[in-house]
Every structure is written in structure tokens, then in C-alpha cells.
Amino acid sequence: xxVRDLSRHPLAALAWIVPIITVLPLFFPSAYYYRxxxxxxxxALAALGLNLLMGFAGQVSLGHAGFLGIGGYAVAIxxxxxxxPAWLAIIGGAVLSGLIxxxxxxxxxxxxxxxxxxxxxxxxLLIAIVLTxxxxxxxxxxxxxxxxxxxxxLNMRRxxxxxxxxxxSFLLSAVIATNLIDSPTGRALRAIHDSELAARVLGIDVGQxxxxxxxxxxxxxxxxxxxxxxxxxxxxxxxxxxLNSIELAAMVVxxxxxxxxxxxxxxxxxxxxxxxxxxxxxxxxIMLGLILMGCMIFLRxxxxxxxxxxxxxxxx
Amino acid sequence: MSALExxxxxxxxxxxxxxxxxxxxxxxxxxxxxxxxxxAGKTTLFNLFSGLYVPLAGRVLFAGKDVTGLSPDRLAxxxxxxxxxxxxxxxxxxxxxxxxxxxxxxxxTGVLADLLHLPxxxxxxxxxxxxxxxxxxxxxxxxxxxxxxxxxxxxxxxxLELARAxxxxxxxxxxxxPAAGCNPVETKELDAVIRSIAKEGITxxxxxxxxxLVMNISDRVHVLANGRxxxxxxxxxxxxxxxxxxxxxGVHGAQEAANAFG
Numbered sequence: 001x002x003v004r005d006l007s008r009h010p011l012a013a014l015a016w017i018v019p020i021i022t023v024l025p026l027f028f029p030s031a032y033y034y035r036x037x038x039x040x041x042x043x044a045l046a047a048l049g050l051n052l053l054m055g056f057a058g059q060v061s062l063g064h065a066g067f068l069g070i071g072g073y074a075v076a077i078x079x080x081x082x083x084x085p086a087w088l089a090i091i092g093g094a095v096l097s098g099l100i101x102x103x104x105x106x107x108x109x110x111x112x113x114x115x116x117x118x119x120x121x122x123x124x125l126l127i128a129i130v131l132t133x134x135x136x137x138x139x140x141x142x143x144x145x146x147x148x149x150x151x152x153x154l155n156m157r158r159x160x161x162x163x164x165x166x167x168x169s170f171l172l173s174a175v176i177a178t179n180l181i182d183s184p185t186g187r188a189l190r191a192i193h194d195s196e197l198a199a200r201v202l203g204i205d206v207g208q209x210x211x212x213x214x215x216x217x218x219x220x221x222x223x224x225x226x227x228x229x230x231x232x233x234x235x236x237x238x239x240x241x242x243l244n245s246i247e248l249a250a251m252v253v254x255x256x257x258x259x260x261x262x263x264x265x266x267x268x269x270x271x272x273x274x275x276x277x278x279x280x281x282x283x284x285x286i287m288l289g290l291i292l293m294g295c296m297i298f299l300r301x302x303x304x305x306x307x308x309x310x311x312x313x314x315x316x
Numbered sequence: 317m318s319a320l321e322x323x324x325x326x327x328x329x330x331x332x333x334x335x336x337x338x339x340x341x342x343x344x345x346x347x348x349x350x351x352x353x354x355x356a357g358k359t360t361l362f363n364l365f366s367g368l369y370v371p372l373a374g375r376v377l378f379a380g381k382d383v384t385g386l387s388p389d390r391l392a393x394x395x396x397x398x399x400x401x402x403x404x405x406x407x408x409x410x411x412x413x414x415x416x417x418x419x420x421x422x423x424x425t426g427v428l429a430d431l432l433h434l435p436x437x438x439x440x441x442x443x444x445x446x447x448x449x450x451x452x453x454x455x456x457x458x459x460x461x462x463x464x465x466x467x468x469x470x471x472x473x474x475x476l477e478l479a480r481a482x483x484x485x486x487x488x489x490x491x492x493x494p495a496a497g498c499n500p501v502e503t504k505e506l507d508a509v510i511r512s513i514a515k516e517g518i519t520x521x522x523x524x525x526x527x528x529l530v531m532n533i534s535d536r537v538h539v540l541a542n543g544r545x546x547x548x549x550x551x552x553x554x555x556x557x558x559x560x561x562x563x564x565x566g567v568h569g570a571q572e573a574a575n576a577f578g
Binding site (some may be wrong): 143175176179180184185186188191193198200201202203204205212216217 | 432
């Protein structure tokens with residue numbers, strides 16, 4: 001395989017992230033930066049799952065934080081009430097999220113566009129309400145603490161191991177997402193995005209394909225939710241709230257629909273930017289809003305695809 | 317046994333019968349054209365055949381089996397493929413990937429295997445890619461394989477749709493106005509491609525306005541007007557059928573035409 005072939009390999013786009021992940025901590029002045037880094041990769045994981053649904057299959061979800069919530073409470077409730085080890089609770093939460101997505105998706109994925117958006121929004125609200133009201137299990141609006149066990153022999157109370165775990169998890173999930181895209185299922189999903197009609201007359205079971213990607217994206221969000229809860233050591237129903245759903249969707253659109261790397265960039269911008277902008281005190285949110293609007297006006301296909309197109313244009 | 321058959325097929329939209337008791341039987345391996353003035357119901361008939369519409373009454377038989385009301389994807393998996401009058405291209409995919417989607421019914425898909433990119437998935441991807449390239453070269457698009465579909469001109473997109481449908485190796489291929497928007501040279505190439513498809517034993521059903529193409533290529537022609545069957549026969553029979561001439565040109569025009577051809 002020549003260098004040129006290698007550079008065109010689907011996984012090539014991910015290869016240059018690895019040195020960045022490893023070198024970046026050399027410039028971290030304090031543990032706080034590890035914390036921000038870990039949050040970036042955790043949210044990138046959830047955004048990537050949502051990107052499979054929105055960017056590749058073209059189906060919107062404004063309730064994806066609901067799955068963050070399921071994953072988060074799985075690692076809170078599983079070990080405390082059911083005696084399940086944390087790693088198993090993560091997997092259990094992901095499976096449960098996938099199953100719930102499958103069940104909920106059956107009726108609502110028939111809807112299109114704005115109608116699907118509102119239906120998924122309703123689903124997210126529903127999860128948040130259940131988590132708030134079932135206080136015997138969930139601790140109600142105040143939430144519950146999440147036991148933080150040693151994972152892989154690491155002290156998971158510190159931010160540094162979380163940085164590495166979240167980064168590795170994101171990379172693994174990015175490889176899996178890239179695999180999916182270059183497969184019959186992935187091609188079917190992208191086909192559905194562009195023409196459901198043509199997809200159907202070519203033998204694609206559109207309903208089944210949408211359910212599959214909805215369940216996969218739910219599992220991604222669920223794992224991210226579990227990490228978030230374990231990382232913080234505490235969880236409240238806010239994790240499943242509307243704001244988180246919108247933030248995930250914003251990460252996907254900002255970074256670039258249909259771009260694996262875009263999910264990471266979108267998450268990085270929306271996690272890091274508010275931290276940086278705190279220096280502006282009361283103008284923080286105005287600035288954040290203006291930057292987001294500017295990005296969408298000048299990079300309307302999302303940061304990564306727009307820059308890729310500009311780069312390709314400049315080289316021609 | 318007919319490759320595709322309609323039995324007293326009817327469908328209505330808002331009380332108007334778009335297709336009214338149409339019966340036809342298409343023999344395997346022929347080129348069968350459906351013609352008629354605008355609004356005659358040709359595309360509606362295609363939509364009934366391919367499962368996009370469910371008929372109000374009547375039956376559709378595919379290879380002798382009743383497939384009335386079967387979903388489009390299940391019909392496609394049985395070997396019915398089609399193209400669209402208004403293009404239905406996957407614009408965000410490459411030309412090659414578009415055609416690879418056409419191979420879908422021959423691929424075994426398992427979501428888990430696909431997520432892990434197991435060796436079986438990679439081998440299958442390679443086979444799919446080769447078959448898609450072969451289909452592209454049949455319509456003369458192999459040089460464009462790696463371009464994004466939205467970068468192609470209109471005529472090439474029509475051929476891309478044809479390649480995608482061919483890649484599914486259908487038993488019956490429905491072509492909805494393949495020559496629309498093509499220049500005379502492209503139409504001639506299309507003529508040759510359709511002939512080669514029919515030679516392979518694929519039944520071709522054609523809706524087309526280019527009469528020269530229709531008359532050249534068709535083994536049989538079925539004429540629709542206002543959702544009803546007007547005539548059916550060989551190209552020569554249909555061309556001289558008085559009702560057909562009248563439907564196309566009007567009574568007055570028919571006389572003019574008779575004088576002109578006379």
C-alpha cells in the first residue's frame with residue numbers, strides 16, 4: 001500500500017488525532033485541564049453517536065440527552081442497589097438505552113423532519129421527568145452520588161486517568177463509526193438520507209435501518225452518560241435535560257454533519273469555549289452566542305467539512 | 317408465465333381514476349414500452365408495479381406470484397428494479413457508492429459485523445465494489461467513479477441511475493423516461509445499452525416520450541390514455557392504430573398526419 005493509498009484509508013482522518021491526544025497533556029499546567037480534556041472526549045462520544053443518526057442517516061433527535069441520563073443513572077443505581085460492578089453497569093445501560101431506542105423508535109421514526117424533532121424532544125423530556133419523580137431510585141431532583149470504583153486499577157477520583165480513558169473510548173468508538181460508514185448498513189443509512197424513495201426501491205428496509213442507527217446512537221450517548229456520572233461522582237436529572245439535548249445537536253451541526261472528526265471538534269468548541277469566555281464575566285454568554293452564529297454563517301456546512309472544502313479548493 | 321402482469325389494476329386520487337382497470341402481461345426478456353399522452357397514468361402504473369402505491373382494485377403479479385401491496389423493498393429483493401423520471405440520486409455519496417447501494421439486495425448485512433468491519437464485511441465490500449465498477453463501465457461512467465454524484469451533469473446522472481438499477485441484477489427493470497433531457501448521441505447510446513440489457517434476459521419496461529427510441533427498441537407497446545388501455549401491439553401495429561394517432565394528435569391532427577405520411 002502506498003502512502004497515498006494510506007492517506008485515503010477511511011481511518012486516516014483519525015490517525016492524526018492520536019499524537020494530539022498524547023502530546024496535548026504536556027502543555028497542561030494543572031489537573032483542571034485534564035478535567036476539561038476528559039469532558040471534551042466524553043461529549044464527543046455522545047455527539048459522534050448523534051452524528052451517525054443526524055449526519056449520516058439524516059434523522060434528527062432533540063432528546064438524546066435522555067440516553068445520557070439512562071447511562072448515567074445505570075452506573076448510579078446498578079452498583080448501589082443491584083450490586084452490579086460499574087463496568088457491567090456501563091454495558092447494561094448501553095444495552096438498555098439501545099432497547100429503549102428500538103421500542104420508542106418504532107412509532108416515532110416514521111415521522112420526518114420537524115415532526116420527528118418534536119417527538120424526540122418529547123421523549124427526552126419524558127426521561128428527565130421519570131428521573132426526577134422516581135425519587136426512591138434516583139434521589140429525585142437533587143440526584144444521587146455515584147460510587148467511583150477503581151477501573152483497570154486506576155484511581156478514578158483523579159482527572160488524569162479519565163482523560164486517557166475518555167480519549168481512548170472516543171477513538172475506539174470513532175473506529176467503530178468509521179467501520180459502519182463503509183459497510184452495507186452505513187451505505188444504506190447514507191442512501192436514506194439523500195433519497196428514501198430510491199433506497200426503498202433498491203431493497204433497503206428503511207424502517208429497520210433507521211431503528212438500527214437510532215439504537216446505536218442511543219448506546220453511544222448512554223456510555224457517555226455513564227462516564228459523565230462516574231467522572232463527576234454525582235448525577236442529577238439535569239443530565240437528561242433539554243439543554244443537554246440541544247447542546248449535543250449543536251455539537252454535531254457545529255462540528256459538521258456526517259463528519260467523525262467534526263463531532264470531536266464540535267464537542268471541543270462547546271466544552272472549551274465557555275471556560276475560556278469566563279474571562280469576559282457577564283458578557284460570556286453573549287460572546288458564546290455570537291461566536292456560534294458566526295461559525296454557522298461563515299462555515300455553514302460545519303467547521304470540519306467547510307475547512308476541508310476550503311483546503312481542497314486551495315490545493316486545486 | 318409472464319415476468320410482470322397487471323390484472324384489472326385501478327387506483328384513484330381524490331375521486332379521479334388515475335389508472336382504470338388496466339390489464340397487461342409482459343413476457344420475460346422483452347422490451348415492453350408504455351406510452352401515452354401526458355397524464356395518461358404511465359408513471360402511476362410504474363409506482364403501482366414497484367409497490368410505491370397500493371392499488372384500489374386489481375392485482376400485480378411478479379413472476380406469476382401475487383405481489384399486490386408488497387412493500388417496495390421486498391419487491392426489490394425479489395428482483396424488481398426501477399429508475400425515476402425525476403432523478404433520485406444519493407448526492408452526498410460518490411458515483412461508485414451510489415451504484416454500490418444498488419448491490420444491497422445481494423449483500424448479507426449484519427449490523428454487528430458491519431460495526432466491527434469483520435473480514436467477511438471487507439471481502440463483501442470488495443466484491444460489491446467490483447460489481448459496481450462493472451455496472452458503471454456498462455454505461456460509460458467508470459472514469460467518474462470516485463467523484464461525488466452532485467458533481468455530475470444531468471445526462472451522466474441519468475446513466476448513473478441506470479447503472480445503479482443494473483447493479484441490482486434485476487429480473488425486471490422499469491425505466492421511467494430514461495432519454496428525457498438526453499441529446500441525440502446520448503439517446504443512441506441509451507438505445508444500445510437497453511438492447512444489451514434485454515439480450516441478457518432482463519425484462520425491460522419502458523416509459524418514454526422519445527418515439528423514435530420507443531419504436532426502434534420495443535418488442536411490444538402498450539398505449540394508455542386517461543388511465544385506460546387504448547391499444548397494445550407491436551410497434552408497427554400501434555403506430556398505425558387510428559385511436560392511438562388520434563389520442564396523440566387529435567382528430568384533426570390525425571388527418572393531417574395521414575396526409576403527411578400518405
